[in-house]
Amino acid sequence: MKKLISVILTLAMLLGMTAIAADDEIKVLLDGERIKFDVQPIIENDCTLVPMRTIAEKLGAEVEWKSPNVFIIKERKIVMLSIGSKDMSIDTFSDSAQKVILDTPPIIVNNRTLVPLRAISEAFGSDVQWDGETKTVTIATKKNEAPMLREYKILNGRLKMSEINDWNVNEGFSGSDTRIELHKNNSYIMMTARELGCMTAGDLTADVNNLGYEMIGEITSQNDIEFVCIFDETSDTDYRKKYLVKSNDNYLILIDFNSELKDLSINDIEKEVRAVMESMKQGELKLDISAQSVQLDYLTINKPEGYFANLEYGTDFDGWRIKKVVSSEVQNAPSISIYYGYEPTYDELYKGSKPYKTVKSKFIGNKIEWLLYKEDNYMQAIYKDENLYYHLYAYTQDAEQQQEFIDLISTIELNGAGKGGKPVIYLYPEKEQEINVKLDLDGKFTFTYPEYNNGWTVIAKPDGTIISGEKEYSYLFWEGEMLNFKPDFKEGFVVKGSDSAEFLQKTLSEMGLTPKEYNEFIVYWAPQMQENEYNKIYFAKEEYEQTAKLEIIPEPDSVLRVFMVYEPATADTVLQKQEIKPFERKGFTVVEWGGYLKK
Template sequence: MKKFRNLVLTGVILGVPLLTAELTQANTINLNLIINGEVISSVSPVQSNGTTLVPVRVVSEQLGANIEWDSSTQKIVVEKGNVSVEMQIGSATGKINGQATSLTTEPVVINGTTMIPLRFVSEAFDVPVEWDSVTSTVLINSSIEDLAKVSTNVVEYNAESKFDGVYNNNVAFNTVTPSKISVTSGVYGDLNGLTDGNSQSGIGMSNGDSIQYDFATTTAITGIEIWGGASSEDWHFEYTENDRPKKLLLEFSNNTSIIVNLKDITDQGVIFDEVYTDYVKVTLLEYYAGAAKASDTNIREMKILANYVSINNPTIREYTAEHWYSVMTDRAFGIEPSSIVASSQLADEGNHNYSPYKTQDWDDSTAWVEGVSGDGVGEWILFNLQPNTEIRAFIMTNGLTTNENLYLANNRIKKARLDFSDGSSCILNFADNELDPQGINWENPVVTDYVKVTILETYAGTKYNDTCISKVDIMNYNLIY
């Protein structure tokens, strides 16, 4: 949540047709609006050229102010209590109780409706205004928990009972260690206690406060586990006396977010669709009130989860790739993909092409190279096979292996996830400084329609931030190394 005072803002809409030049709707972006905790749908605020415009008549009426309009001078007067604000269409000068002051921008017109600077009005009448970038919402005299009323595009999850990283007694997790934990000013307590495994420590916070876990690299996460409420030797008394978290907003660096509805129990969590993110920001939206009517909500532990696996039927296992000195003679007996697709590829440079099909051309001087900004974490290449193909080995020549200099200059894969059409997956860890193939044999074959390789971690190149795969071999028999 960002305060509006840190942004450049303009405009409030007045429902009066004017004979002035108009700013067309095509030049604007619609936003959500909440005033006094109520979602306003009759007239939407907009954003134009980086400035935000909101409806004056609705805003003024909701705040109990009076509006006067002089059509001959195109002057707008908004009055509340002993404060009078004057503005004029096309003028960047306004007045507060007769005292001239500069506006961030002059009032304009959108589709026959007048717009005046929100900052000017909000500061004149001392009205709190906030902005939420995830839901594109302007909040006037409202609180962050009201965001749930407009977050129709934000997926909501209901937490399930958990214990020691086990979900429904069937799924176990790896946890992601944050490189840094930061909080808003209202949060107090032991931040390290959130991840130290000691459920006696933790933090206190109020509605609207946030905790942010930053990661050293872009990370694939799949869930969150929460221990809410206070705890001591007489834990049940402490738990019921103090406030407990009820609803959380989770925001990620890819500009997506989810809402988590918590039960009134001490240990719980949710699994959600995998998200690649540089951080997780957790904001308290609602709480269960404690008997002591304390003003703070307690969280004792908060873990970010990744790579969950079924305990009864494990589908994700982690392996270290073995070193093969050569598989060239074996390629004639490998499985030829029916087609290959990738999430991205680097643009051609002269005669150099970085298509995913370069992984199958038997030329170690070529490679598939992902094409997004950054290190390519989250990018993938998918090898389509014939239906129900039985595979027993996966071999990959990592990096750009034209020569050692180019190998080191570009990124190489450190960790990748292999997904199969039967719903199973595995994690494969690769050694660095290996221009030769690396891979894995499966004792029991995998029956699948495809093999999808997703980049999870990389070794950094000395010159380029592009991740490369020179060759991939999918085998229907085990290799001897």
């Protein structure tokens, strides 16, 4: 009987605790709809704490980690917090950041970051009310007020441009150009931004002359940005202007504005144009085009020193013009045009004249034949690459300059960049937990799996299993173009192609890869390496880590990044042997391997 009474009392206590827990549950309503959290809100020092990512996303914001800080970003506002710190800052870019002292600092509960609900909501302009009787937090967003500034990514993310968001916005690309359309009622303003693929010659006046434009009005300088109007065809019915912009990292951008002057005045449009110019700034990422190379969809070449490339667009061909960088006083700067497309109209005649001379030379390491004419001192050559033709031509001053161009083109090489092939990232936490992985790639991703959406946020298990969404993965996969990656072969290994698998198994094992990891590496790379009689092999370290910066939250205890670079070699190739250092796994471990064929 005593045992029975004891059991009944125990059950009663448990049921009572359950009832109390249910009554104490905190509810959060956002504009009348209840928010569901995977970790329940708690109260600390009379402050309601909720999971950060959930509340941020519900408020239309994004979360970024840069240890030890976390950033909540919405349009032109950034809120910064740190775990365990009561300091919070709110940055709107217009004035100095606002400092806020929190009643309770952010904390981590069950692998989730919990933040003060009221402080975060009010930082983004929402009203917050607390009902103590029902333990309900009510958040009301200010939807009817004028939206804040919105930021647009321009030119694949290398540059950013902001615009006041009281317009409806359509964003996209027109070819390789960034295209933004602003609509309000029946009015529109269309902007097209184009990266010109070249750096400034030193000042914007010289750039205008070098590019063959005409300067209209004075140069305006502000916020480390310089711009000037170089085209104006505004009429009584249409607004049409082009501006040449020198960015604060010395690249040149062409921005085209056009609109109908139906419901908008010129002053209305000029106000928006000014807002665009004032808000341009350098972004975190970089385009594939750099000061050293010219990139099109089908070809990337190193530019010769002292020249820049002005991208041009035609109806039948796309291409660029390589032109000498000169001061604004020098006229007729030497230039040569390279267009690509399908087989061009090409024969031995130019304006009825036959070439007076043919010269054999090279273009990107391949043989070409130049046809030289006395008429206009014209010269041309054709290079065929797979199914595409490249038409090279120039109008020169004299025969001496024709030879200068032949010598110039023969020095142009393919950009040494290649593709990072199958880099994969394994995650081995000590316990099942949420992990955020970001890869800051100096280049662009060509494929990721699972999809990389400003990072991977996944659940990882100690055995390496990764859960993203409702799918299971063995690793995170990425592939990308790394145009500025410049590995050297001051040390490394010279390996016979047929010995590739054996070499990789021995070396990768010494580095610390497990049989599962190095076998997956070998089956991917060895078949390609065996196609060459010999290979030079080098395991990149600092230069790779600078090109593909890895950021993981929470921070791992040990990280191994193996990135192999190889290129064909000969039997008599000699390299200083590269030292292989063993890797010790401890705690939360991250392992990455990948490879790169140097072109």
